[in-house]
Every structure is written in structure tokens, then in C-alpha cells.
Amino acid sequence: MRGELVVVDDVFGEFAERVVESFHARPLDTFSLALSGGDTARRCYERLSSDAGTQIDWWKVDLYWGDERCVPADDPDSNYHLAREALLDRVGAANASYPMRCDDGPESYQLRLADLGHIDLVHLGLGPDGHTASLFANSLALDADPGVLVTMNVDPNGASAHQRMTLTYAGIERARLVLVTVVGEAKREALARVVAGDPRAPATAVDAPHVVWIVDQAAAGDLG
Numbered sequence: 001m002r003g004e005l006v007v008v009d010d011v012f013g014e015f016a017e018r019v020v021e022s023f024h025a026r027p028l029d030t031f032s033l034a035l036s037g038g039d040t041a042r043r044c045y046e047r048l049s050s051d052a053g054t055q056i057d058w059w060k061v062d063l064y065w066g067d068e069r070c071v072p073a074d075d076p077d078s079n080y081h082l083a084r085e086a087l088l089d090r091v092g093a094a095n096a097s098y099p100m101r102c103d104d105g106p107e108s109y110q111l112r113l114a115d116l117g118h119i120d121l122v123h124l125g126l127g128p129d130g131h132t133a134s135l136f137a138n139s140l141a142l143d144a145d146p147g148v149l150v151t152m153n154v155d156p157n158g159a160s161a162h163q164r165m166t167l168t169y170a171g172i173e174r175a176r177l178v179l180v181t182v183v184g185e186a187k188r189e190a191l192a193r194v195v196a197g198d199p200r201a202p203a204t205a206v207d208a209p210h211v212v213w214i215v216d217q218a219a220a221g222d223l224g
Helices: 011-024 039-051 079-091 106-116 185-195 217-223
Strands: 004-007 031-035 061-065 067-069 119-124 150-153 164-167 175-182 211-215
Touching (some): 004 217, 011 039, 011 119, 011 175, 039 079, 061 079, 067 079, 106 150, 175 185, 185 211, 185 217, 211 217
Parallel strands (some): 031 061, 031 119, 119 175
Antiparallel strands (some): 067 164
16 A cells, blocks of 8 residues: 555544645645545535635635546536535635546646646545546556546446546646545455555555545454
8 A cells, every 4th residue: 555544433524624734735826626426525525615614715726526427517427516516516616626528538637737737635535346536447547658647448347337537547646645535344345455555456556745545444444
């Protein structure tokens, strides 16, 4: 495993506190935050908006996404739709919002991230199969060239029916801080594989200057 493993009782509260800390430590006036998807992410963003929303000046926050399903923006499976409901509609607005749009292709998002340089914070989750973002085991995105920050991808294992757009490992490495939130016993085996350095679990290869895995006791099992 690359990074720090932190076992806590309240993953969502810890996530909110870390985001607030990162916002106030930002090197530039604007703070760039790349969002995730899934139930854990939803609960993280709901807590962030309720507990820490007033501690962040959202007019200084630019929102990006770590991955997206190729579905309409109002589809319940859309990560943008999730973030809209759980975060944006609750805090009012952000300085800018840059959803991933599959119809535009990855090149435009690649250029935007290249112009940005570094992402202040990338939020990731962990699938029970060991994937993170939309980096699936045995998928083509795992072997993207180092200069490719964003790519299209599909799950060759058949667990997801949607085509995806996703940050690559190189895109994730652009983050100053990566927070990976892991909740529940269903993620215990996948987390153990990552901690053990299993190369067959894509999340094992996540790297950045600072990576923090925020996990609850149910996910940590004997690790905690």
C-alpha cells in the first residue's frame, strides 16, 4: 500500500475535516477538488456540506471529477448527479464545476487538467473487487501512457455495464492529496489486498505526494 492507513469510527466526519484542512492549506487562491461516486461518496459529501460547509468558501472551489459513467447528467447513475444532490445543491454553488462529459471525449478534460497543473485534492473510493475511480482489473486504462491523464474505459469483468471516463494513475498522481474512503465489511477483503500490495487490485497502484486511506473498523478488520 502506498500512503497512510487511518482507521476511524467516523469516516465521513474525518473526510470532512481533512477537506477543510486541505482547503485552508491550499497554495493558491482557488482550491481544486475532484469528486467520486457511490454511496460512501454521497455520505461524505452530505457530511461535508452539513458539518463543514460554512468552513469553506465555496466561491474559491473548482470542482472536477475523478470518473464518470457515460449516462445523462440527470441519470441516477451519474456521479455529477450524485454530487449535485449531496453537495452542490446544499452549499449553493462553487466557483466553477467541470463535469466529465463522455460526448466530448477525454481530450478536452486532459487539456483542462494539464492547464491546471496540480489538483489540490482527489477523492477516491474502493470497490469490493479492488478497483478505484473507473480503473478496473485487466482493463486497458491500467496501461495508459504516463502522459495520458484522462481516458475512456470499460469493465472487462462485466460488473459494470456503462462505459466510463476516468482519471488514469498519472492523472491521480497530479493530486497534492488523495483521500480514499472505505466503509463496511464488504470492502474488507479488497482493502486487505491493497494493504498487502496485491498488483491484481488496481487501487494498489494509486500514488501521489500524499495519500490517506480513511477506513472504518468494519473495513479494516484485523488491520486496525
